[in-house]
Amino acid sequence: xxxxxxxxLAAVLFCIGVYGVLTRRNGVLVLMSIELxxxxxxxxxxxxxxxxxxxxxxxxxxxxxxxxxxxxGVGLAIVLLIYRNRRSIDVSDASxxxx
Amino acid sequence: xxIFAAAAAxxxxxxxxxxxxxxxxxxIMAASFLYILFFGKTFPGKDRVHYVGLxxxxxxxGFSLATAFMWVTQYEDNQSHGSEASSAFVGEGIVxxxxxxxxxxxxxxxxxxxxxxxxxxxxxxxxxxxxxxLGTGLLTDSGELAVEAGEDGKGEGHIKAKSVVRxxxxxxxxxxxxxxxxxxxxxxxxxxxxxxxxxxxxxxxxTFISFLVHLYSTEYVKGDRRYVHYYAFLSLFTASMLFMVLxxxxxxxxxxWELVGVCSFGLIGHWxxxxxxxxxxxxxxxxxxxxxxxxxxxxxxxxxxxxQTFDIETINYLAVHDGLSQTxxxxxxLCLMTAVMSKSGQFILHTWLPDAMAGPTPVSALIHAxxxxxxxxxxxxxxxxVFWFGLTIPGSSLNALAFVGALTVVGGGALAFVxxxxxxxxxxSTVSQLGYMVxxxxxxxxxxxxxxxxxxxxxxxxxxxxxxxLSHACHHSFDMKAEMGGLRKRMPVTFATFxxxxxxxxxxxxxxxxxxxxxxxxxxxxxxxxxxxxxxxxLLIMGLIGAAxxxxxxxxxxxxxxxxxxxxxxxPHDPPAVMKYPLIxxxxxxxxTGFLNFPSDWFGGLGTRYGLKFEQWVEPGGxxxxxxxxxxxxxxxxxxxxxxxxxxxxxxxxxxYQKLYAKDPNATEVTDGLRSRNKAAAGGYALLxxxxxxDHLYEGAIADxxxxxxxxxxxxxxxxxxxxxxxxxxxxxxxxxxxxxxxxDQGAIDGSVNLSGRGASESGGLLRKVQSGRIxxxxxxxxxxxxxxxxxxxxxx
Numbered sequence: 001x002x003x004x005x006x007x008x009l010a011a012v013l014f015c016i017g018v019y020g021v022l023t024r025r026n027g028v029l030v031l032m033s034i035e036l037x038x039x040x041x042x043x044x045x046x047x048x049x050x051x052x053x054x055x056x057x058x059x060x061x062x063x064x065x066x067x068x069x070x071x072x073g074v075g076l077a078i079v080l081l082i083y084r085n086r087r088s089i090d091v092s093d094a095s096x097x098x099x
Numbered sequence: 100x101x102i103f104a105a106a107a108a109x110x111x112x113x114x115x116x117x118x119x120x121x122x123x124x125x126x127i128m129a130a131s132f133l134y135i136l137f138f139g140k141t142f143p144g145k146d147r148v149h150y151v152g153l154x155x156x157x158x159x160x161g162f163s164l165a166t167a168f169m170w171v172t173q174y175e176d177n178q179s180h181g182s183e184a185s186s187a188f189v190g191e192g193i194v195x196x197x198x199x200x201x202x203x204x205x206x207x208x209x210x211x212x213x214x215x216x217x218x219x220x221x222x223x224x225x226x227x228x229x230x231x232x233l234g235t236g237l238l239t240d241s242g243e244l245a246v247e248a249g250e251d252g253k254g255e256g257h258i259k260a261k262s263v264v265r266x267x268x269x270x271x272x273x274x275x276x277x278x279x280x281x282x283x284x285x286x287x288x289x290x291x292x293x294x295x296x297x298x299x300x301x302x303x304x305x306t307f308i309s310f311l312v313h314l315y316s317t318e319y320v321k322g323d324r325r326y327v328h329y330y331a332f333l334s335l336f337t338a339s340m341l342f343m344v345l346x347x348x349x350x351x352x353x354x355x356w357e358l359v360g361v362c363s364f365g366l367i368g369h370w371x372x373x374x375x376x377x378x379x380x381x382x383x384x385x386x387x388x389x390x391x392x393x394x395x396x397x398x399x400x401x402x403x404x405x406x407q408t409f410d411i412e413t414i415n416y417l418a419v420h421d422g423l424s425q426t427x428x429x430x431x432x433l434c435l436m437t438a439v440m441s442k443s444g445q446f447i448l449h450t451w452l453p454d455a456m457a458g459p460t461p462v463s464a465l466i467h468a469x470x471x472x473x474x475x476x477x478x479x480x481x482x483x484x485v486f487w488f489g490l491t492i493p494g495s496s497l498n499a500l501a502f503v504g505a506l507t508v509v510g511g512g513a514l515a516f517v518x519x520x521x522x523x524x525x526x527x528s529t530v531s532q533l534g535y536m537v538x539x540x541x542x543x544x545x546x547x548x549x550x551x552x553x554x555x556x557x558x559x560x561x562x563x564x565x566x567x568x569l570s571h572a573c574h575h576s577f578d579m580k581a582e583m584g585g586l587r588k589r590m591p592v593t594f595a596t597f598x599x600x601x602x603x604x605x606x607x608x609x610x611x612x613x614x615x616x617x618x619x620x621x622x623x624x625x626x627x628x629x630x631x632x633x634x635x636x637x638l639l640i641m642g643l644i645g646a647a648x649x650x651x652x653x654x655x656x657x658x659x660x661x662x663x664x665x666x667x668x669x670x671p672h673d674p675p676a677v678m679k680y681p682l683i684x685x686x687x688x689x690x691x692t693g694f695l696n697f698p699s700d701w702f703g704g705l706g707t708r709y710g711l712k713f714e715q716w717v718e719p720g721g722x723x724x725x726x727x728x729x730x731x732x733x734x735x736x737x738x739x740x741x742x743x744x745x746x747x748x749x750x751x752x753x754x755x756y757q758k759l760y761a762k763d764p765n766a767t768e769v770t771d772g773l774r775s776r777n778k779a780a781a782g783g784y785a786l787l788x789x790x791x792x793x794d795h796l797y798e799g800a801i802a803d804x805x806x807x808x809x810x811x812x813x814x815x816x817x818x819x820x821x822x823x824x825x826x827x828x829x830x831x832x833x834x835x836x837x838x839x840x841x842x843x844d845q846g847a848i849d850g851s852v853n854l855s856g857r858g859a860s861e862s863g864g865l866l867r868k869v870q871s872g873r874i875x876x877x878x879x880x881x882x883x884x885x886x887x888x889x890x891x892x893x894x895x896x
Contacts, residue, residue, distance in 0.1 A: 021878050030874075095872030 006047035013040035027079040027089040031072055038068045114169035118263035118294035121166055121345055124159045124302060128338035131155030132331055139327035149317045152330045156313050156337065160306040167303045170296065171716055262298075262719065264347050264412060266291030286407055291347035293411065296717035297480055297549065301344040304556045305470050309337045311681035312465040315564055318677045319461055319571060329369060329459070336362035340470050344477060348409040349398045352478065356394065356442070359471045360387050366466060367458040379457035386451035390441025397434030400427060401485065411481060415724035418484035428489030435478065435486070436500060443475030444530045445537060446507040450793050453518075453526040456577075460567030463522060468529050468563050469556035476536045476552055483545060487726045490541070498633070501541025501623075505641040507534025510791070512648030516655065517787045520577045521566045524656050528604065529559060531645055535619050538642065542633050543728045544622025546714040550696050551619060553713070554611035557692055558603035561685035565597035568678055569660060572671035579656065585665040592673045594661050596686040601657055603689035605650045605745050608738075611693035616646060617738050618696070621731035643744050650745035654752040662756070664764045698733030 013036050020033025042061040049057015083089050135142075135151050142148045266289035273285060292298075313333060320329050339362060343355025368380030398409070404427035405414045417423050439445060444452040455467045466472070479486050479500070490499050511530030518524045532555050539548030569583060572590060576582040587594045603610035606617070620626070625639025665671075673679060699710030719725040789795065 018882055022875055022882070091874045094874065 003047055003051050006043055010040040010043040010047070013037075013043065025090045025092050027082065027091050028076070030091055031075045031079065034075070035068060035072065038064055114173050115263070117162075117166045117169050119265045119292075121162075121294050121298075121302065122265075122292050124162050124166075124306065125338045125341035125345065127155050127159045127162070128334050128341060132334035132338055135327060135331040135334060139331060142327075146322070146326060148327050149313065149330050152334050153310075153313050153317075155334060156306065156310045159337070159341075160310045163299075163302040163306040166294070167299050170294075170299050174716055262293050262295030262412070262724075264291060264293050266347055288350060288409060289348055290351055292345040293347045294345070295719060297477070297719070298344050300549065300553060300717050301470075301477060302341065304553060305337060305340050305344065308465055308469045308556055308560050309333070309340075311560070311564070311684060312461040315464075315567070315678050315681045316459070316461045318675055319567055320459055325369065329366075332362055332365050332369075333462075333465070336366070336466060336471070340474075343474060347411055349401060349411060349414070349482075350409040352411070352481070353394060353398060356438075356474060356478075357391065359466070359474060360384065360391070360442075363387075363455065363466050363471055366462040367455045369458055369462070376457040379451075379454040383451040383455045386448055387441045390438040390448060393434040393437025393441075397431045397438065400431040400434060401482075404428070404431065412724050414482065415484045418482075418488055419724060419726055423485070423488075425488070428485050430489075432486045432489030433499070435482070436490075436503065439475030439479060439537065440503065441475075443472050443533045443537065444507070444511075445475070445503050445534065446510045446530075447793060449507065449511060449530045450790065450797065452530055453514075453523045453790075456520070456522040456526050460522065460563060460570060463526070464560045464563035464567070467526065468559040472529060472533060473536070473552050473556070476533065476540065476548065479537070479540045480545060480549055483540070484724070484726050486540065487543065487728070498541045498635075501538050501635060501638055504534045504536070504538030504541050505638045505645075507531065508538060508645035509534075509641050509648070512645050512652065514787055514790055515648070515652040517784065519580050521569065521579050521583070521656060521660060522563070522577045524579075524652055525559070525562050525566060528562075528649065528652065531649065532559065532604070535616065535642065535645065538638060539619040539622050542623050542635055542638060544619055544731065545728060546696070546718045546730070547615065547618035547622045549717055550713050551612075551615035553695075554603070554615045554689070554692050557685055558600045558611055558689035561596060561600035561682060561689050562604065564678070564682050564685065565593055565600060568593045568674040568682065569597075569671075571674050571678065572669075573667050574669045576667075579659040580666070582667040583660045583665075584663045584667075585661070586671055587661040589665070589671050590673045592679055593682065596682040597661070598657065599686040599689050601653045603693075605653055605749065606646060606741065607745065608742060609690070609693060611689050611691070613738075613742070614693035614697055616642075617733065617741060618698075618731075620646075620737055620741055621733055624731060626734055626737045643741060646741050647744045647748035650749040651752045654749040655756070658753065658756040663760055666765060700733060 017033045017036030017038075017040060020036065021030055024030050024033060042064055045057040045061040045064070047057075049055060049061075079089055082094055086093055131152055131154075135148055139148045139151075142151070269288045269290040271285050271287040313330075316329065316333070320326060323329060336359060339355050339358030343352055343359060346352040346355055364380050364384040367383050368377045371377040371380065401414050401423075402409055404423045405417050406422075408414070414423075418428060437448075440448040441451075452467060452472065456463055458467070486500060508531050511527050511534055515524045515527035515531065518527065532551070536548045536551050536555070539545075539551060566577065568590070569586065570577050572586075572593075573582045599610070603612040606612040620639060620642050623635045623639040623642060624633045625636035674682075694709075696713035697706065697710050699706045701710065714730070786792070
């Protein structure tokens with residue numbers, strides 16, 4: 001068992017997530033990419049927790065999962081509202097905040 | 100405090116308690132003043148406000164009489180145990196010295212004492228100067244009554260009681276450098292009381308006359324618009340006069356002196372709506388200011404001369420024991436003499452006193468006859484060693500004080516002849532009598548001067564209150580020629596009391612003035628075999644001329660007021676009871692007070708036993724704080740001559756008016772007399788009528804001569820200096836304002852405000868480009884930044 005494998009997996013997942021966030025225009029897919037990033041972090045947590053024989057990693061992972069669920073809930077609600085207002089979920093269109 | 104503990108351990112002595120607590124008397128009157136001032140207007144029935152004043156003065160009078168009684172009793176007790184006290188005296192001296200040592204150890208206690216007696220006595224003992232130093236080891240041991248074998252010139256060995264001094268620390272300050280009598284760097288200024296024969300005598304005089312005046316005024320100023328104000332001032336005056344006579348330091352004396360001056364000012368101008376009255380008040384005040392400068396300078400000279408102390412006993416002690424140089428004393432005495440001249444109406448500064456008659460008559464009786472005007476005389480008596488040694492010019496028979504007094508006797512008396520206002524005659528008479536007192540003090544007849552002060556207070560108050568009764572009856576006028584005449588039968592009580600007062604003033608045997616004036620004449624030493632201090636024949640002659648004048652002008656008053664035909668147009672009657680009884684009381688005292696000090700060689704054994712009591716009670720023992728002065732022997736021939744001079748003068752004047760009456764019952768002066776025939780007589784009359792042109796001199800020459808140039812100088816100063824300063828300041832500020840507007844306001848302040856505004860606007864323009872609103876741009880920036888942060892983390896850590 002090598003820690004490196006998990007870290008590599010997590011890095012790959014993280015990069016896919018970042019790529020998704022930056023390139024996807026679909027709001028739902030952006031949220032899903034954020035989930036990927038969070039799960040990459042979760043993998044790191046669990047891997048380091050096991051590596052250091054510390055249960056704190058798993059506790060944090062559970063904690064992150066709970067927070068991610070809430071975050072997705074809020075995010076989906078925002079996406080839903082954007083859709084209702086604009087009939088589109090393209091995040092590029094939601095540019096009203098520009099200065 | 101060890102002193103108090105010791106005092107408590109002793110048995111309670113009512114006399115000591117009274118002597119130590121005489122401050123209560125002025126305090127009562129001060130309380131009365133404050134009460135009337137604050138609550139007088141709202142007092143139930145404003146017209147009854149005099150009850151407050153009367154109650155206060157009654158209590159004060161009782162207290163004073165008790166104190167005087169104790170003082171006399173204590174003296175007489177000492178005499179009857181004379182030998183005992185003498186032997187105990189030695190012991191007492193030793194005890195005092197021991198206590199002085201103790202006091203030196205506890206420095207806290209010595210701060211309580213009035214004097215720096217420890218230091219002073221210590222130095223004197225070391226010098227071995229005087230045998231008295233031991234005996235008077237503690238002049239004032241905070242109320243301890245040391246008894247001293249007084250030497251009163253004749254060496255009769257009367258045992259004089261020491262004055263009782265009680266002081267509190269008023270304030271303390273750093274010294275002015277140099278040696279101080281208190282021997283430390285800190286000067287302590289005390290406020291306190293002296294209880295001795297002189298102050299207790301004044302206590303009785305002031306409270307007694309004040310009591311009668313309070314009573315008399317209830318009727319005299321009834322219904323006056325400033326009734327409350329009047330009684331408030333009476334109380335304040337009494338309080339401040341008592342404060343002054345009891346003062347133990349010269350600083351306190353000055354305060355009291357000025358306070359009585361203020362009361363005098365306020366009461367002379369009581370009816371200030373009329374211009375002459377307010378003018379008279381101002382004149383009195385300003386004339387007194389002239390003397391007050393002398394008072395201040397004299398007291399400051401004494402302060403530094405006596406080693407930076409205001410304490411009266413210390414100053415006197417040093418003056419007696421060569422602690423003050425002759426020059427210091429001469430300068431101080433001359434300066435203080437100015438104050439005496441203004442306050443006690445001595446010649447050339449007397450001009451305010453007759454004008455002061457503008458005030459209500461009871462006030463004139465209280466302030467301008469009996470009490471305040473004798474403040475100067477009292478001060479001479481209080482600081483007698485300073486005056487006595489300071490004004491004695493070696494090898495000369497001229498004493499400045501006596502000369503001023505004699506000049507006043509004659510000058511004031513002459514002016515009384517030409518006045519038509521009965522009060523003004525009495526005022527000039529007061530001037531003249533004050534001259535007698537100063538004359539007596541000048542020639543060393545201390546007791547005679549004080550005794551004349553004492554008797555004069557009663558008979559002159561009697562005369563003034565009598566004049567008030569006349570005015571009360573005669574339509575508020577004092578004009579003898581226009582409104583009076585023939586009042587003998589209409590106002591019998593007033594006539595009788597006025598007559599008694601006159602006889603006392605003229606000095607007819609056996610009325611009070613006879614004894615006191617005779618003693619003054621004896622005191623001049625001009626008459627053969629009187630054995631007085633000096634040998635002033637000129638002063639004796641001036642005194643006799645004064646006596647003749649007194650008899651003359653008083654006869655004129657009596658004739659014009661009470662004899663001849665009534666010339667007024669109202670129906671005069673004797674005053675009501677509250678005015679009548681004070682008159683009777685004062686007349687009674689004018690008869691009997693003279694016997695307090697009749698010569699000891701008169702009336703055989705009676706004289707030996709009861710003669711010269713006033714001298715024994717009041718005069719301090721010579722030696723420690725009082726110079727050793729001689730006492731003249733009374734002389735029957737001199738008394739007879741003085742009486743004959745007076746009677747002759749009175750007879751002459753009487754004859755003049757009787758002849759006039761025979762010619763025309765309504766005439767008050769001869770129309771074709773000496774004046775119309777003789778130029779010199781007319782000139783003399785004009786001189787007297789214009790009061791020696793002194794008012795012209797003061798107002799015309801001095802006041803006008805000063806105020807014109809002074810006004811011009813002030814105008815010039817105003818135009819050229821003050822205005823210039825103001826203008827320059829204005830111009831400078833205009834220029835400065837323009838400069839500030841242009842460079843500082845416009846340039847610096849506005850510039851910085853504009854700069855900050857522009858800065859905010861431009862930085863906003865730059866930053867708004869970042870706010871594109873594109874989510875992915877934000878996200879990429881965030882990730883990029885996070886990556887950079889991570890890189891920094893990795894590299895740095």
